[in-house]
Amino acid sequence: MSTDAPDLSGFTGTVTFLGAGNMGGAVLGRLLAAGLPPEHARVTDLADRTRARWEEQGVSTGTDNPEAVRGASVVVLAVKPYLVADVLDEIADELGGDSIVVSLAAGVTLATLESHAGDGVPVVRVMPNxxxxxxxxxxxxxxxxxxxAEQLEVVDTLLRACGQTEVVPESQQNAASGLSGSGPAYIFYVADALAEGGVHEGLPRDLAVRLAAQTILGAARMLVESDEPASTLREQVTSPGGSTAVALRLLDEGAVRYRMSAAVSAATRRAGELGA
Known part of the structure; x- marks a missing residue:
């Protein structure tokens, strides 16, 4: 796993984003924040408001996908999964061995990407969040x-401007989608429930929200920085017969642990369906 954030001010290639909605826009925004020169970025999107947002930052925009990918060193597919094949068919004549195609679309397989991008075009499948x-x-x-390996390193460098990376075999991609791709929604669900519990017990809502958010942030930081597994960290918080023990017993009686695990499995299956 790569962890160091890069400085992209010296990046000399051109990165084209086909689609700049929530996910594509998030990645592009972080690339620019990491120093990617705006003149080295292009965006195509059908929404006038989206294009105007990037034009204000000096990014070239438009609606013509083949024109936008012409000469690009990295092409980021940030469209809905069902559109990926059609978009690749549209731009295939402009792609070559020097153009790295990066798909952010859940469930879309390497076989699909390669068959529509064309022979010899390097493709990378990515599950973001x-x-x-x-x-x-x-x-x-x-x-x-x-x-x-050199082209994969280029992709890794760009993505590290937005967080962490893990290289996995494709057989693990859908499971990663079910866990980390959908995972933020699970955490927001938990945060909302924690805050609601605090409100029920008399806390002002804004305070309850802050307590829930900081608690999740702090616990996540402990998980990242500790060598201990989550089960051990949980035990360290749980005194015998204490309030935490009572709370965890209630969660176990409600099969919350099982339901969270089952949610990952359900999302994994759905990711595979989306790719099909």
């Missing part, structure tokens, strides 16, 4: 057969 907005994204990466 929304904390990329604040530079704490998790990007699970799989390179296609024509992607060299």
């Amino acid at each position: 929304t904390p990329a907005l604040v530079g704490e994204g998790m990007f699970v990466v799989t390179a296609g057969r024509d992607c060299t």
Whole structure:
């Protein structure tokens, strides 16, 4: 896993984003914040408001996908999964061995990317998540057969401007989607429930929200920085017969642990369906 944030001010290639909605926009915003020169970025999007946002930052925009990818060193597909094949068919004539195609679309396989991008075009399948907005994204990466180690390193460098990266075999991609891709929604769900509990017990809502958010942030930092597994860290907080023990017993009676695990499995299956 790569952890160091790069300085992109010296990046000499051109990065084209086909689509700049929530995920594509988050990644592009972090690239610019990491120093990517705006003149080295291009965006195509059908929404006037989206294009205006990037034009204000000096990024070239438009609606013509083939024109936008012409000469680009990295092409980021940030469109809905069902649009990926059509978009690749549209731009295939402009791609070559020097253009790295990076897909952020859940479930879309390397086989699909390679068959529509064309022979010899290097492709990389990536499962991102929304904390990329604040530079704490998790990007699970799989390179296609024509992607060299040097080209994969280019992609890794760009993504590290937005968070952390992990390279995995493609067989693990859908599970990564179910866990880290959908995972922020699970945490927001928990945060909302914690805050609601605090309000029920008399805390002002704004205070309850802050307590829940900081508690989750602090616990996550402990997980990242500690060598101990989550189960051990949980035990360290749980005194025998104490309030935490009572709370955890209630969660176990409600099968919350099982339901969280089952949620990851359900999201994993759905990621595979989206790719199909």
